[in-house]
Amino acid sequence: MTDYLDGNAAAGALSEVFAVDVTAAIARCDGCGQTGVFADTRLYLNAPGMVARCPGCDHVLLRVVTTPTETYVDLRGLTYLRLPTS
Amino acid sequence: MERTAVRRRLSWQVATVAEVRRETATASTIVLDVPDWPGHLAGQHLDVRLTADDGYRASRSYSIASAWTGTSSTIELTVEQVPDGEVSPYLVGVLKPGDPLELRGPVGGWFVWKPEQEGPVQLIGGGSGIVPLRAMLQAHTASTTPVRLLYSVRRPESVIYVDDLKHLASADNVHVSLVYTREAPPGEPRVGRIDAEVIDRLAFKPTDDPTTYVCGPTPFVETVADLLVAAGHNPDRIRTERFGPTGG
Numbered sequence: 001m002t003d004y005l006d007g008n009a010a011a012g013a014l015s016e017v018f019a020v021d022v023t024a025a026i027a028r029c030d031g032c033g034q035t036g037v038f039a040d041t042r043l044y045l046n047a048p049g050m051v052a053r054c055p056g057c058d059h060v061l062l063r064v065v066t067t068p069t070e071t072y073v074d075l076r077g078l079t080y081l082r083l084p085t086s
Numbered sequence: 087m088e089r090t091a092v093r094r095r096l097s098w099q100v101a102t103v104a105e106v107r108r109e110t111a112t113a114s115t116i117v118l119d120v121p122d123w124p125g126h127l128a129g130q131h132l133d134v135r136l137t138a139d140d141g142y143r144a145s146r147s148y149s150i151a152s153a154w155t156g157t158s159s160t161i162e163l164t165v166e167q168v169p170d171g172e173v174s175p176y177l178v179g180v181l182k183p184g185d186p187l188e189l190r191g192p193v194g195g196w197f198v199w200k201p202e203q204e205g206p207v208q209l210i211g212g213g214s215g216i217v218p219l220r221a222m223l224q225a226h227t228a229s230t231t232p233v234r235l236l237y238s239v240r241r242p243e244s245v246i247y248v249d250d251l252k253h254l255a256s257a258d259n260v261h262v263s264l265v266y267t268r269e270a271p272p273g274e275p276r277v278g279r280i281d282a283e284v285i286d287r288l289a290f291k292p293t294d295d296p297t298t299y300v301c302g303p304t305p306f307v308e309t310v311a312d313l314l315v316a317a318g319h320n321p322d323r324i325r326t327e328r329f330g331p332t333g334g
Contacts, residue, residue, distance in 0.1 A: 002303075002305050002308070005147075009147045009328075011131070011194040011195075015190070015193045017095075019095050021193070023194055023196050037196055038196075039325075
């Protein structure tokens with residue numbers, strides 16, 4: 001199936017939460033240990049909110065769900081995000 | 087400029103439609119006037135949000151089709167209508183000059199090209215995947231960096247930015263090649279998808295050390311990225327952006 005986009009399409013939703021661009025960060029999957037740029041993750045939008053999965057093992061890396069009043073950010077599948085220090 | 091374009095928290099703002107330009111039977115370019123636009127990098131995108139009378143909201147991510155000139159508050163989006171989509175039929179078929187449009191952006195710091203970047207640039211687009219690549223070509227007009235564009239379309243009528251691409255391709259350091267997958271114009275014998283032979287014949291070689299940008303539907307992007315890696319290109323130098331059937 002190719003019913004997914006990629007992490008680039010999460011940039012807007014993440015920009016409401018984070019002051020830095022997360023899509024260009026290096027992410028490490030807590031499931032298989034693969035590291036790669038967040039933009040290369042598989043992004044599923046056919047769920048409540050958005051779900052980013054590891055392109056290597058399909059493990060859920062991140063979920064963002066926005067309600068009319070709040071945004072939930074679930075980062076449990078990421079061991080870390082590596083961002084350039086400015 | 088990069089700092090303003092990338093490093094800030096964003097919220098929704100209202101733009102005004104200045105012009106709607108038909109590109110093909112199914113795609114239109116929407117020129118938007120955005121007050122206080124902070125500028126953007128070629129390849130960045132933005133989110134568009136529509137709100138129905140009952141409060142139901144739908145948002146979609148669209149690549150910015152134009153380069154930022156440094157002064158203008160005008161940006162362009164090119165939208166391909168997705169049959170039965172929730173957002174694109176409104177943008178392509180209903181929106182008219184003077185209408186307000188809610189947007190959030192610019193966003194995305196990965197699929198971007200900056201004129202100061204070193205090395206040749208290989209652009210590979212499938213269908214409306216040409217949109218962010220066109221912004222890169224516009225941003226490139228003052229640069230001496232060699233650029234090649236490989237643009238896969240179904241048929242001649244599917245080409246977006248026909249005149250613009252002809253103009254951009256007239257520069258010495260810009261090379262544009264079209265690949266037709268269903269029907270080719272007279273004089274073009276080849277009909278078929280991008281394959282290893284096309285990559286070998288028309289793209290920069292791995293030894294040229296290009297930065298490659300691939301944008302298109304998810305299967306297109308994954309096929310092309312695999313072909314590039316099989317041809318010896320460094321995966322770390324390939325940047326991809328996928329779009330696809332997500333409700334359009």
